[in-house]
Amino acid sequence: MSFVSVNKVADAQFPTRWGQFRILGFEGLVTPGNPTRKAVESGVALVMGDIHSKPPIVRIHSQCLTGDVFHSLRCDCHDQLHKALGMIAAEGAGILLYENQEGRGIGLMAKLRAYELQDQGLDTIEANEQLGFEADQRNFELPTEMLKALGVPAVRLITNNPEKVSALETTGIRVVERLSATIPTEPTFERYIETKREKMGHLVG
Ligand SMILES: Nc1nc2c(ncn2[C@@H]2O[C@H](COP(=O)(O)OP(=O)(O)OP(=O)(O)O)[C@@H](O)[C@H]2O)c(=O)[nH]1
Numbered sequence: 449m450s451f452v453s454v455n456k457v458a459d460a461q462f463p464t465r466w467g468q469f470r471i472l473g474f475e476g477l478v479t480p481g482n483p484t485r486k487a488v489e490s491g492v493a494l495v496m497g498d499i500h501s502k503p504p505i506v507r508i509h510s511q512c513l514t515g516d517v518f519h520s521l522r523c524d525c526h527d528q529l530h531k532a533l534g535m536i537a538a539e540g541a542g543i544l545l546y547e548n549q550e551g552r553g554i555g556l557m558a559k560l561r562a563y564e565l566q567d568q569g570l571d572t573i574e575a576n577e578q579l580g581f582e583a584d585q586r587n588f589e590l591p592t593e594m595l596k597a598l599g600v601p602a603v604r605l606i607t608n609n610p611e612k613v614s615a616l617e618t619t620g621i622r623v624v625e626r627l628s629a630t631i632p633t634e635p636t637f638e639r640y641i642e643t644k645r646e647k648m649g650h651l652v653g
């Protein structure tokens with residue numbers, strides 16, 4: 449584990465278009481001496497209903513400013529976020545973990561530079577690599593620790609990404625079911641989805 453500690457720093461009521469959630473803030477104090485990590489990592493959990501009597505629906509959403517805020521049609525993030533909140537609302541219970549590894553961990557400015565390279569014909573992975581990054585630099589340690597802090601040992605995970613399933617399972621959170629994160633594809637992000645399917649093993653469909 450890369451954290452000295454993971455602490456809940458806030459827990460407040462959070463009314464939304466999808467219904468009443470609680471919003472919780474968590475901070476993980478990173479073990480000193482790791483040059484690739486910030487000193488403190490933070491994440492947000494939206495919690496609805498009873499999350500303890502059975503494995504709840506959980507979505508781990510990585511920050512995508514362009515998709516989440518501006519509803520970019522370069523990627524599926526905005527629609528996936530709404531789909532996940534809708535699934536939690538329909539169930540009346542569940543957890544959305546929002547963590548801030550923007551651009552699969554390369555940061556916003558690098559992601560915008562990756563967009564430039566994609567405009568010149570590279571796919572998302574080739575663009576990351578041309579900029580000197582890995583295809584996906586994320587780790588899912590903080591979301592895992594947040595689930596533990598919430599007292600949730602087993603989940604039904606909304607994802608198409610097998611890496612997220614194995615990241616949870618290696619740290620002791622059981623994924624009892626995978627729920628599809630697929631949303632209707634727009635022509636503007638067909639290639640983005642295809643690259644995830646072909647090169648990152650995403651279980652699209
Ligand atoms: N580097 C890079 N990151 C992107 C790009 N478009 C979106 N992202 C980031 O991709 C992350 C979302 O991850 P995805 O790989 O789309 O999906 P996932 O969350 O791993 O998998 P699912 O759970 O199936 O949705 C967020 O951190 C976004 O900021 C892009 O063009 N380049």
Ligand SMILES: [Zn+2]
Binds near residue numbers: 514515516523524526
């Ligand atoms: Zn996105």
